[in-house]
Amino acid sequence: MKVSTLLGSSHGFTDGILPEACSSRTVLDHVTSKWGVLVIVALSEQMLRWGELRRVVEGVSEKMLAQTLKTLESDGLVLRDAHPVIPPRVEYSLTARGRELADRLLPLMDWIADNADAILAS
Amino acid sequence: MKVSTLLGSSHGFTDGILPEACSSRTVLDHVTSKWGVLVIVALSEQMLRWGELRRVVEGVSEKMLAQTLKTLESDGLVLRDAHPVIPPRVEYSLTARGRELADRLLPLMDWIADNADAILAS
DNA sequence: GCTAGTACCCACTTTTCGGTAAGCTACCCG
DNA sequence: CGGGTAGCTTACCGAAAAGTGGGTACTAGC
Numbered sequence: 001m002k003v004s005t006l007l008g009s010s011h012g013f014t015d016g017i018l019p020e021a022c023s024s025r026t027v028l029d030h031v032t033s034k035w036g037v038l039v040i041v042a043l044s045e046q047m048l049r050w051g052e053l054r055r056v057v058e059g060v061s062e063k064m065l066a067q068t069l070k071t072l073e074s075d076g077l078v079l080r081d082a083h084p085v086i087p088p089r090v091e092y093s094l095t096a097r098g099r100e101l102a103d104r105l106l107p108l109m110d111w112i113a114d115n116a117d118a119i120l121a122s
Numbered sequence: 123m124k125v126s127t128l129l130g131s132s133h134g135f136t137d138g139i140l141p142e143a144c145s146s147r148t149v150l151d152h153v154t155s156k157w158g159v160l161v162i163v164a165l166s167e168q169m170l171r172w173g174e175l176r177r178v179v180e181g182v183s184e185k186m187l188a189q190t191l192k193t194l195e196s197d198g199l200v201l202r203d204a205h206p207v208i209p210p211r212v213e214y215s216l217t218a219r220g221r222e223l224a225d226r227l228l229p230l231m232d233w234i235a236d237n238a239d240a241i242l243a244s
Numbered sequence: 245g246c247t248a249g250t251a252c253c254c255a256c257t258t259t260t261c262g263g264t265a266a267g268c269t270a271c272c273c274g
Numbered sequence: 275c276g277g278g279t280a281g282c283t284t285a286c287c288g289a290a291a292a293g294t295g296g297g298t299a300c301t302a303g304c
Contacts, residue, residue: 089280184251249302
């Protein structure tokens, strides 16, 4: 079902835009969490190791990165590939589903990057 | 500048994905705030009054709706049109810039709505 | 005069988010 | 044997987000 059909002057929309406490809201919260978007975008280009992610996603703490990755992994958006070597080597990449998400996220991010200054100026 | 060119195996990406504390991060926070997305989507179909927004965006409190609308209005994404009549009548709609955003947000929301159940099942 | 409806605002409290710092494992190097 | 490294985990704490309950202004209707 398309969100864009949930509303409509012809329907009267007595129901809301996405019912409260539905699965879409939960996923939306995961994806639009403070670091979720940035991690997805970072991984959209290439697989990255833990330490690389920490550097690339500027400002994220270890705790938040671990938490974000765990959520995204359990959502099936990010793949965690741990090599049992010493020192540990863990590689993160997008799953097919994660790449679908990234495809829809990147245009948004590009638009934001283009318009951010104008938006804050007003 | 495209976000998708910020990274790249050929560049070495010693700098991060969007520098910390830049305008893009701020706008990203505004747009991906808990209620920001839902308000934009709700207004993407049609202009809505305050009370209608409260009902359509299920679960939002008056305080949060007011705060969200104020942020979006000062970002130039939402237009507030107050009619000086009794009882008060205030209409909210998207600006041209807000519609640009909504165009990039709706495909994302549609994808989330389509995949939410599968994502939470895993 | 009392109540209801619309669109808010403000103060207070609670809850959640996120940062800091420390510790842990298992090895390798010197 | 001490220090270093990579990838975490945990406990603690402050800040920020968000909910609650009240109040305001104005008029129409009973």
